Amino acid sequence: MTDRSKKTTISRRTLLKGAAGVAGFAAGSGTLLSAPYVHAADAKVLRYLGTAVNEGDEISKKCLADTGIKIEYITATTDDVTKRVITQPNSFDVLDTEYFSLKKLVPSGNIFPLDARKIKEFDNITPVFTKGELPNGKKIGGQGTAPWKVLYLEGANSKTFSATPTEYVTLIPTVYNADTLGIRPDLIKRPISSWAELLNPEFKGKASILNIPSIGIMDAALVVEATGQYKYADKGNMTKAEIDLTMKVLTEAKKAGQFRAFWKDFNESVNLMASGETVIQSMWSPAVTKVRSMGIACTFQPLKEGYRSWASGFCVSKAVGGSPKLDWAYEFVNWYLSGWAGAYLNRQGYYSAVLSTAKANMTEDEWGYWMEGKPAKSDIKAPDGTLMEKAGAVRDGGSYDDRMGGVVCWNAVMDENDYMVRKWNEFIAA
């Protein structure tokens, strides 16, 4: 039903636009032959490559209604997104990917940086991205591929990152979050406060981490530091010896039967937790929300050592440069940062890159719950309208400042990535 009504509105819109265009043109030239031209100009389609995380049906519908740009989602896993950019740069227009992938993408020359001057809200983007600090000025951890290290390029066609701000932005930031462990408080029955608990023998056969090597090894590194075995210079860029050490700790735990399973995608992590196969594991915030919406207790547990963060943003394929699609891409990115989408993302538990516009699109209560760590005054609903939290609930990890301020490292691609992947295979085979 809703679909049908939407379609009607769209066709009416198109019709009205068409009619107006025809009328205008007819007035000028006295012909009706312009109809096909108007129609063609209206079909603004952008092929949007990204992971399922940020690809909401609601977002594409709202975007079409607001800007007339039709978004065609191409959904892939993070790894496959990277693979596709490198092997088939002509198969997409807009790219939504994470900052850590840039170390692979930028040298390939397949992405086209966007011009910061054409992004209306660029100066309002949170300083988390531009300076590595919170809006209140507090510095945050920068280990790993922190966004501000790879945000700018030296020139339009440069393959080198610039340490100082330039006009050429690799990815216009859109969404980010701070990751930590998810736990089942009903099955653990005691407070958890450290990453070290992931390898605590108490949870033997009930723990899990991600089988995405570059992220899994960072979580392991956080555990190693938490247990006081070693302190890394940069958890997101280990030396070979550090990789060996980290994998040794993981391998010993695996041999001792610590892990129930590893997971690779969102749904696997939800199933492991919801079925009680695991009680403590690396987890993503919306996966925790999903478990909770199934009526099962699950906490996105803040830990004293801090969070591992990730961030993603938009750029376009090099094939788009110079075509009209580039203008639509700017229009789309500007729309995305203008507030509606930001509020939508904030309500899912992520953070929007431009806080001021998102705030303008949220109620005071919503903003208080999601961003300021205040107890919800009324029920908190998921974007689809289902009940997420009852009134009085407080968000895990508290306010934006507490959570983003607690970030110690960022998802990364290491210089020794090749070695790390081999060691990871060894760990799986152990």
Added chain:
Amino acid sequence: MAPAASGLRKIAVRSIAWLQAGPMMLVFALFFLLPLVLVVIVSVWDYNEYEMIPAFSFRGYTDTFEGCVANLPELCTILKTYLKTLKLCLLTWGLTLLIGFWVAYFLAFHVRSKTWQIVLSLLCTIPFWTSNVIRMIAWIPLLGRNGLVNQGLIGAGVVNKPVEWLLFSEFSVVLALVHLFTFFMVVPIFNSMIRIDKRLIEAAYDAGASGWQTLVNIIIPLAKPGIVIGSIFVITIVMGDFVTIGVMGGQQIASAGKIIESRLSALQFPAAAANAVILLGITVLIISALTRIVDVRKEL
């Protein structure tokens, strides 16, 4: 007829045969041989984080066999992985053969009417009406810590704590593989058995052979082509599998296919290709050993 005319005729017959085989050969060359050659070529290229470098390098292979000599007597990753893959393959092959053989035997010799034979063999295909992945995932709620089997066992008082090895273990992997692939054994074996002349079995019975003797001396030898074809199906599928082993093993069990997949994920195409070549080589070795035992072409 003059010898020249018969020669012409021969040429005509032969060229018709080539023409008939032509389309298949073309498809085979285009979609099998060519990609295979490309994989072999890429496997000796160099690579970095984001591209393949068309320069000769054995890096894909040397990286794969890293530590194989240095770590002795401990096995290196690749050998451990292959041993594990072979073990899973062998278990699956043995079980699918055992089950498949008896299912085929039942269909071929115990079911008298042709109609029922057809109906029952169609019944075997019912699981294939859903996708591979769904059939596999269906095991998870059954075998889990709080799954149906454990609930049943605890309810019946057989155990007082959930049995953990039911899921995310070699057991669950083999179970799922057997469940998925037994049918590939049933069909070729049934196909061989149904062509056994029933009079042979009657003759054996008349000559005083026991049921066991008939089975070993008549049925098994005559069903060999089916057994070999079924075995080739099962072995090639299991050797390359990484989805079933991944999902049912909780991503914790290494397999040859998994190494290729994780290399691809890390954009290390030449290393992935090198592993693919190694896997292909080993699978071809197994299959040629099998076909050496039975000349499938002669038996068909």
